Amino acid sequence: MAEKAVLHFKNIKKSFSGNLVLDGVDFDIYPGQVVALAGENGAGKSTLMNILFGMSVIQETGGYEGEIEFEGQTVKISSPQEAMELGIGMVHQEFMLIPGFTVARNIKLNRENVTPTMIGKFVGRSLDLLDTRQIVEDASEALERLGMEINPEEIVEKLPVGHMQFVEIAREIDKSNLKLLVLDEPTAVLTESEADRFLECIRQVADEGIAVIFISHRLDETMKLADKVIILRDGQMVFEAKTKDTSKNQIAELMVGRKIEADSMVNVNRQFDDQDIILDLQHFSVNMPGEKCRDISLKVRRGEILGIGGLAGHGKTSISNGIFGMYPARGTVLLDGQALHYEKNGEALKHAMAFVSEDRKGVGLLLDEPISLNMVYTDMRTHGSYLKKRGFFTQFDEKAAEKSVNDMIKELDIRCTSGKQLVGRLSGGNQQKVCVARALLTNPKILFVSEPTRGIDIGAKQILLNYLVKINKELGITIIMTSSELNELRTICDRIAIVSSGTVQGILKPDAPNIEFALLMSGEKGGRE
Amino acid sequence: MEKVRERVQSFGFPRLLIMAFLCLLIIMMFLLKIPVPLTLSQCIVRIGINMVLSLAMVPGIMAGTGMNFALPLGIECGLIAGMISLETNMTGVPGILAAMMISVPMSIVVGWVYSLLINRVKGSEMMVSTYTGFSVVAIMCIGWLVLPFHNESIVWPIGDGLRTTITLEKWYDRALNRLFAFEIVGVEIPVGLILAVVIFCVLMWLFMRSKTGMMMKAAGANPEFARANGIRVDSMRTLATILSTVLGGIGIIIYAQGFGFYQLYNAPLMMAFPAIAACLIGGATPRRISVFNVVIGTVMFQSLLAIATPVANGLIPEGNLSEVVRTIVSNGIILYALSHMQGGKR
Incomplete structure (x- = not known):
C-alpha cells in the first residue's frame, strides 16, 4: 500500500488516576482497509476510541500521551464535533437514532x-x-x-431492529467527507443473517476507499471481514498481523493472554459429589436490560465455588439478579430439590442465600448510612437480628450490631475510622468488603458474588478472593461467582461456566487451555467439562 | 477561616440566617416594649399546635416519597372527624380524643387510596402531591356544602352547608392546652398540649428505630438496595403515605383546639407549606429527616412568626407586614431547599 495512511496512532498512552489503561498503542490504517480491534472487556478498546473522538472524559482525566496523525497531519481532537469535521464517523453498539x-x-x-x-x-x-x-x-x-x-x-x-444498524451506517457514509468509520460491536444486536448482510455492507463501504476500524467479539466475523487484526490486552498492543497470516485460534488465545501459573489455581482438583446438587437451574431466563439471559440450565454442587464467566452484555450477571427477584425471570430454580419462588421479593434471602451485587453503589450500599447499618441490614430484615423488644416496639439494638460489625471490620481488614463512618466515604475496595460482610452476616448456605473485584485495587482484590476461598473451605458455603475477569475465576473456582448469548456455552475446569475459554466466549459451542 | 466555613456549612446557611433574624426580632421586641410573657405564651402554643403537622412529613421523606404536599388530604379527614365530634356534641379533652379516633380510620383509607396514586408516579411525587392537595381542598369545598350535618351551631343559619369558621367555645376550645396548665412569671405553660406533642414525637422516634422504620428508611434511601434485601418498596411507600395522612388528621385536630376554631373550605389549601418550611428550616432535606429536625424547625419557624407579628405591627401599625414576612420566609425556604435537590439527586 503506497498510499498515505488515513490514521496513525503513535505510541498512545493513557492512564486513569495512575492506572495505565493504554500503554504504547501504535498502528496505522490505510484507505479501504478494515482493521479489526480485538480484546477482552477492559483491554482498552473503548478508551482508544474515546481518545480518537475527543470525548470529554479523556480531557477530564488528564488527557493522553502520544500523537494521533490524521492524513499525515498531527491532530489534537478535543471534541466529537472536531472528529466529525475531520471525517471520522462512528456507529455505536446501541442505536443512536x-x-x-x-x-x-x-x-x-x-x-x-x-x-x-x-x-x-x-x-x-x-x-x-x-x-x-x-x-x-x-x-x-x-x-x-x-x-x-x-x-x-x-x-x-x-x-x-436489524435494519436500524444499517440506517446508522447510511448516516455515516452520507457524510461526504467520511474517511474513517469506527464500528463498535455493530453486530451484537443483529441476527446471523443480518450480520452477514451487514458485513457485506461494510466491505462495500471499505471498497469505496473508506478506512474502517471494526470492534467485535465475534471471531468469525473478524476473520471474514478484516484485512488486519490488532489485539489489545491490558492496554498493550500484543499482536498485529494480516488476517490471512493468522488463525482464529491464535487470536482467541492471544485475547485471553496471560498464562496463569498452575499453582495459583487453588481449587483445580477438589472432588465433589455430582449427585449432591444444592442449586439446580432449569431453562432459567431473566429479562435484565442489557444483560438478558435466555435459557440457562446449570447444576451447582454442594460446597463448590462455581464461576460464571463471559463477555459483558451476554447475560452472565442476570442469573443472580434473577434469582434474587431484581428482574422478571422465568424457568425453574430448585434449591435442595425444592422449587424456589424467586419472583417473590426476599424469598431467596429467606432460604439462606445471599447476594453481593455487581452494582456496588446502585444496589449494594446505602451510601449515606454508616458502615454498621449497611452491614446489618440484610440480617435484620431476614432474621430480625439486632433488634430488641421494647413493649410494642422492636428497637434497633446498636450494641449487638456494633459487636458483629467490629468483628467483620477486623476479619476483612476494612480500612475505616470506625463502624460509624459513612460508607460513601470509603474506597471502592472497602465498600466491596462491606457488601461481602453484609452477605456473610446472614449466615448463607449459598453466596452469590457478582463482579467482586470491579474497580478496586489489587491489595483489596487479593484479600477478597482469599476470603472467599476461606469461607468456602471453613464454613462450607457454596459460592457462585460471576466475573468478567477470567483469571480471577480461574484462581479460585472449581468449575467455570461460560455464558454467551444468554446461554451456558459450556463448563470448563480452571486449568483448561485459554483457547477453549476464548472460543466459548465468542459463542462457539463445543465446550466440555 | 476554613473551620468557620465548614461549621456554617454543616449548620446550614439558611438556618443561620433565620437564627439571626429571630435574634433581631427578639431585640426589637424588647425595644418596642411588647409584652414579653404574652408573646412567649403565644409562641409556645403556636409551636405546639403546629408540631404534629410538621411531624407528618417524616414518614414520607423516610420512604422516599419526599415532602408530603398532599397533607390537606389528612387535614380534610381530621376536619370531617372534627365536624362529627361537634355534631354529636362531644366536649372537653375526651371530645378531642374522640375526634382523633374518628379521623384515624378515615385517614387510613384515604391514605391507602392516595398511595396507589403515589406508587404510580415515582420520581415526581412532590409535584403530584401538590396538586392532589389542592384538588382535594376544592372537592371538599363542595363536600362541606352537601355533607349531612344538622347541628345548628355548625351549619349556616340560612341555606345549606357548614360555616366557614366554627368557634369551639361550646365544645373543646383549648381543652388540651388548659389540661394541667400553669403559669410561671406570666407565661402560660400548656402542659396538656406539650405532653401530647411529646408523645407523638417520641412515638415517631421509636418508629424510626423499629424494624419497619429501618426498612422504610432503606426503601427511601435506595429502592434498589431495599429490593435486593427483600423489602417491598411499594408497601413501605404505602405505609408511609398512610402514616403521614393519619398524622395530618390528628395534627389538624390539635391545631384547631389550640387555635380555637375549625376552619373549613379554603383554609387547608396552603397548610402543608408552613409544615414543610418548618421541617426544612430544621435541617431536613427532601431525602433525609429526623425528629430533631422537625422539633428544632418548628420551634424556629413558629417563634419567628409569633414574634414577627407584634414586632411588625409595632413598627408599622397599619397593614399586614407580618403576613408578608411569613409568606416570604416560608415559601422562600421551600424554594431554597428544593433548588438544592439538584434534580432528585442528593
Missing part, C-alpha cells in the same frame, strides 16, 4: 438540506426551510450504496 423521525431525517440529522428563506437570511440557517425532497433523495442514495432496500420515509421506530 431518534425513534420518532423518519429514516431519511435520521440519516440527515443536523446536516439537512435546506431551502433558504427570507427570515433565514437574517437570522441564520436554523430558520431555513427543510428541503424534504432532497433529504429523501440523499437518504435513498446512501441506502442504495449499502445495497439496502429500506423506505427512507418510514419511521425508524417501525423498522425491524
Whole structure:
C-alpha cells in the first residue's frame, strides 16, 4: 500500500488516576482497509476510541500521551464535533437514532438540506426551510450504496431492529467527507443473517476507499471481514498481523493472554459429589436490560465455588439478579430439590442465600448510612437480628450490631475510622468488603458474588478472593461467582461456566487451555467439562 | 477561616440566617416594649399546635416519597372527624380524643387510596402531591356544602352547608392546652398540649428505630438496595403515605383546639407549606429527616412568626407586614431547599 495512511496512532498512552489503561498503542490504517480491534472487556478498546473522538472524559482525566496523525497531519481532537469535521464517523453498539423521525431525517440529522428563506437570511440557517425532497433523495442514495432496500420515509421506530444498524451506517457514509468509520460491536444486536448482510455492507463501504476500524467479539466475523487484526490486552498492543497470516485460534488465545501459573489455581482438583446438587437451574431466563439471559440450565454442587464467566452484555450477571427477584425471570430454580419462588421479593434471602451485587453503589450500599447499618441490614430484615423488644416496639439494638460489625471490620481488614463512618466515604475496595460482610452476616448456605473485584485495587482484590476461598473451605458455603475477569475465576473456582448469548456455552475446569475459554466466549459451542 | 466555613456549612446557611433574624426580632421586641410573657405564651402554643403537622412529613421523606404536599388530604379527614365530634356534641379533652379516633380510620383509607396514586408516579411525587392537595381542598369545598350535618351551631343559619369558621367555645376550645396548665412569671405553660406533642414525637422516634422504620428508611434511601434485601418498596411507600395522612388528621385536630376554631373550605389549601418550611428550616432535606429536625424547625419557624407579628405591627401599625414576612420566609425556604435537590439527586 503506497498510499498515505488515513490514521496513525503513535505510541498512545493513557492512564486513569495512575492506572495505565493504554500503554504504547501504535498502528496505522490505510484507505479501504478494515482493521479489526480485538480484546477482552477492559483491554482498552473503548478508551482508544474515546481518545480518537475527543470525548470529554479523556480531557477530564488528564488527557493522553502520544500523537494521533490524521492524513499525515498531527491532530489534537478535543471534541466529537472536531472528529466529525475531520471525517471520522462512528456507529455505536446501541442505536443512536431518534425513534420518532423518519429514516431519511435520521440519516440527515443536523446536516439537512435546506431551502433558504427570507427570515433565514437574517437570522441564520436554523430558520431555513427543510428541503424534504432532497433529504429523501440523499437518504435513498446512501441506502442504495449499502445495497439496502429500506423506505427512507418510514419511521425508524417501525423498522425491524436489524435494519436500524444499517440506517446508522447510511448516516455515516452520507457524510461526504467520511474517511474513517469506527464500528463498535455493530453486530451484537443483529441476527446471523443480518450480520452477514451487514458485513457485506461494510466491505462495500471499505471498497469505496473508506478506512474502517471494526470492534467485535465475534471471531468469525473478524476473520471474514478484516484485512488486519490488532489485539489489545491490558492496554498493550500484543499482536498485529494480516488476517490471512493468522488463525482464529491464535487470536482467541492471544485475547485471553496471560498464562496463569498452575499453582495459583487453588481449587483445580477438589472432588465433589455430582449427585449432591444444592442449586439446580432449569431453562432459567431473566429479562435484565442489557444483560438478558435466555435459557440457562446449570447444576451447582454442594460446597463448590462455581464461576460464571463471559463477555459483558451476554447475560452472565442476570442469573443472580434473577434469582434474587431484581428482574422478571422465568424457568425453574430448585434449591435442595425444592422449587424456589424467586419472583417473590426476599424469598431467596429467606432460604439462606445471599447476594453481593455487581452494582456496588446502585444496589449494594446505602451510601449515606454508616458502615454498621449497611452491614446489618440484610440480617435484620431476614432474621430480625439486632433488634430488641421494647413493649410494642422492636428497637434497633446498636450494641449487638456494633459487636458483629467490629468483628467483620477486623476479619476483612476494612480500612475505616470506625463502624460509624459513612460508607460513601470509603474506597471502592472497602465498600466491596462491606457488601461481602453484609452477605456473610446472614449466615448463607449459598453466596452469590457478582463482579467482586470491579474497580478496586489489587491489595483489596487479593484479600477478597482469599476470603472467599476461606469461607468456602471453613464454613462450607457454596459460592457462585460471576466475573468478567477470567483469571480471577480461574484462581479460585472449581468449575467455570461460560455464558454467551444468554446461554451456558459450556463448563470448563480452571486449568483448561485459554483457547477453549476464548472460543466459548465468542459463542462457539463445543465446550466440555 | 476554613473551620468557620465548614461549621456554617454543616449548620446550614439558611438556618443561620433565620437564627439571626429571630435574634433581631427578639431585640426589637424588647425595644418596642411588647409584652414579653404574652408573646412567649403565644409562641409556645403556636409551636405546639403546629408540631404534629410538621411531624407528618417524616414518614414520607423516610420512604422516599419526599415532602408530603398532599397533607390537606389528612387535614380534610381530621376536619370531617372534627365536624362529627361537634355534631354529636362531644366536649372537653375526651371530645378531642374522640375526634382523633374518628379521623384515624378515615385517614387510613384515604391514605391507602392516595398511595396507589403515589406508587404510580415515582420520581415526581412532590409535584403530584401538590396538586392532589389542592384538588382535594376544592372537592371538599363542595363536600362541606352537601355533607349531612344538622347541628345548628355548625351549619349556616340560612341555606345549606357548614360555616366557614366554627368557634369551639361550646365544645373543646383549648381543652388540651388548659389540661394541667400553669403559669410561671406570666407565661402560660400548656402542659396538656406539650405532653401530647411529646408523645407523638417520641412515638415517631421509636418508629424510626423499629424494624419497619429501618426498612422504610432503606426503601427511601435506595429502592434498589431495599429490593435486593427483600423489602417491598411499594408497601413501605404505602405505609408511609398512610402514616403521614393519619398524622395530618390528628395534627389538624390539635391545631384547631389550640387555635380555637375549625376552619373549613379554603383554609387547608396552603397548610402543608408552613409544615414543610418548618421541617426544612430544621435541617431536613427532601431525602433525609429526623425528629430533631422537625422539633428544632418548628420551634424556629413558629417563634419567628409569633414574634414577627407584634414586632411588625409595632413598627408599622397599619397593614399586614407580618403576613408578608411569613409568606416570604416560608415559601422562600421551600424554594431554597428544593433548588438544592439538584434534580432528585442528593
